[in-house]
Amino acid sequence: MSMTAGITIRQLSADDGLQMEALLTVFGVAFDDVDSYSSARPQAAYLQHLLASDYFIALVASEGSHVIGGLAAYELIKFEQQRSEVYIYDLAVAAAHRRRGIATALIRELQRIGRQRGAYVIFVQADAPDEAAIALYSKLGVREDVLHFDIPVRSS
Template identity: 60%
Template sequence: MLGLFSEAFDDPESYLNHQPSDAYLTRLLASDTFIAVAAFAAGQVVGGLTGYVLPKFEQERSEFYIYDLAVAADVRRQGIATELISTIKRIAKQRGIYVIFAQADDGDDSAVALYTKLGTREDVMHYDILPEHQST
């Protein structure tokens, strides 16, 4: 899935150059706060979705944030992304998650169209705040 994300987002630095250890991935996949689903064709990963369960403070409930979602270029427009989200919807229902949310960048027309078809748009601003030890 990391290779798929690297290609889809044109970002090998983030997805390939510093891959986590097997021990790290085992812990991550075993946690209650991370979910990954993949779509396969002919033994190859052709779609992937990763995200995070966010337990809430104000009520006993959680949200799910779709962090990465990609489909291989040669199999796009075949419903794979919609099926990945449908899988997450089923998992969310089983876990009592009350909402699933995602963000799309301006100009990412495919993502905007997908999320518009499946949900309600909210216009928000996004800010990156670096920890004290990092600088821009």
């Protein structure tokens, strides 16, 4: 757990389903995609299993008891070397709390966790129009221009 200007950053555990639900709400509003993050929410047992796993990392930024941001990441165990990398799947801070260093603090905490786990890198994708995310990630890491493809698991 870390603190930054009255904000607490901490990793969620299996018993933190309510905070994970609050984080899903923050993601839905921040990404203007409430339907995806609210319409078919996982059941409590599913969230408990996910939060207890050794591959999923959820961090929340809280002001008092109110979740104002967070990130969801996955540790990917590599096969070519005995190491892992961490993928930030989602990262958001509520609009009223942006520009306070919270996203940076979340990533710094993830770096600490990654070091503890023996990860060698954290990677994240950003959409080209999201200039704020690109500026943040450029400040913290090296930009690579890649293409992203979604391949459906169902055959057409």
